[in-house]
Amino acid sequence: MKPSILALALVLALPVAANAQGHSHKGPNGGELVDVAGGHAEFVDTPTEIALHLSDEDGKPVPAKGATGKATILSGGKTETVDLAPAGGAKLAGALTKPLASGDKVVVSARTADGRKIQVRHVER
């Protein structure tokens, strides 16, 4: 009967998982906290850089060492890509040529050292 219980748990967990997706709220660094595979990613932008702060399921920071990422910015009909690199601690950052304007859209595709894929979409308010 154990496998049935497992399956039941799986079925029950599915809607929860579905709910979890796309659920976002404020993170500890003042940015948008997004649930990603194996933890959370917090998107923070300053006038000079954009950064992802990685944390695990419990919200503890995860070192960004070895992680790589790429951000695509859509601003005024033009796209621009920014490479993100580890910037100490749990931070994965890339420099901005100009600050994000309202309505600009940013998508980040990153990969951690252990191969987890992180996708974040952000719309500047």
Added chain:
Amino acid sequence: MTFLKNDAHGRPRGRAAGLAMLILATCFAAPARAGGGDDHSHGPAPASSTAAAQGTPRVSIQSDLYQVVGTLKGDRLTLYVDRSEDNEPVTGATVSVTVEGEAMPAAPNDDGTYAVSSPHLAEPGSNDLVIQVAGPDGEDLLIAALVVAEPARPVAEAGAGHVHPGMPFLAHLKEWLGQPEPGRAWALAVFAVGLAVGLALRSRRMRPAAFVAGAVLVVALTGTAFAHGGEDHDHDAPTATPGSNTPQRLPDGSVFVPKPSQRILEVRTTTAKPTEVEGATRLIGKVIPDPNRGGLVQSIGGGRVIAPEAGMPRLGQAVRKGEVLARVERPIIQADQAIVVEKVGEIEQQIGLAEAKLARARKLVASGAGTAISVSDLEIELEGMRRRRAAVSDIRTTPETLTAPADGVIASTRVVAGQVVQPQDVLFQVVHPGSLWVEALSFEDAPTGTGTTALTVDGATLRLEPKGVSRALQQQATVLQFAVVDPPDNLRVGQPVTVLAATGTSATGIVLPRNAVVRGTGGEAMVWRHAAPERFEPRQVRVEPVDATRVVVRAGVKEGERVVVRGADLINQIR
């Protein structure tokens, strides 16, 4: 059970044999149970919800502006771009896809989709796609992961290496016993072992050992049985998912409708926004003719119907006021006929006498003995009597003429030539098709609001103008009359309509078109929520009518949710 009962007072040897048989029975029963479990464990629940993803690699993303769904065939990705707001396909947009750092413009297809080809897309694993859409509604940047399945793994891999860690010995035994699939040989083996155990139990020396062996066997075999039920569960590879591009109902009640199907069904959505609307009550009504335009044609005396020169009027024929529709020949009963004959005879007799008198008077005038006055008196008398005779005999031949009471068309005819009708039978109804009324019954206070509409059975909407409210109750109901503004051609007198009369009170709610509300299997009102680009969720709602075309949702839909307004009934039929 019968064995046990008999053995209770039987010899010890018999009891032992009974026990052996019981063990045997258990052993047989256990695999049987395992077999039953096998089918159960193929739970469709987890498989189908991901079935869509497993058949064709697809991405499905949405933002505030656009919904993008892509399906991969070979190395060609077909993109369906729709507006998030109303699910309308976006054509003429500039779409580009970036995969592995390579940006490629997507070429528009004839059917309103966009296509892009790249060998990177077909690479197994999870590929990040960055999709840029520049359309009439604005520009957007979306990101999604396209998961392409690894090439099929060997089947053995799926089954092997699956051992529960908790009970190593038993599990190994189970595997060892369970690997060869049970068949006839398996049953035979069980029988043989059971026989051996039974024989051993009969012998005094072997009995303790046999007991232990039997017990171990039972545990091991029943264990195998359970192990079997579980095996099918853990197969990761999906079982056949035929055509993932087919709409299907998912186990949680929601419906998967792929974008190609949505475009064929023309599924459109709207975003739920609360607005203030005037409440309405629903009344049952029917179409009646305007009493001033049209009317009934009846015979006063009854009789036999005679067709006029132009023939009997047919249904739908346009008639003018005063136009002859039919003639009715009056019946004359036997006694009356005798009186008429008698009267005619009497008049004829008087005429004969008068004619003789007149001839005599003329002779006298000619001879100079009579006066001219007496001749003219007789002439007048004779003329009068001839007229009387004509009138009396005409009674039998002059029919009653039935004419149209008003301009209009023949709405109903219940008569054929030669038919004998009773007085006051309704023979024709003349209706003016341009002026029809609706009569409705209200069992509560008569609604006072303006802007009344009516809904016909086939879904047409009528605009109504209030005409009158009855001061006297009819069958405990107030009668309301409305004139139909610009009645459609297919509106018929007597047709039932649902009148939605504004109550004059207003309330806030989410207003949806009536077509958005469909009936669930239990007859409950539901709407379909567009939860994901290709997924629709049923939502039970409580609705109240606003007018013939709109309803207000009082509960069940939250602000900002997208609800299907067109094609909801088609989605509702997907099983």
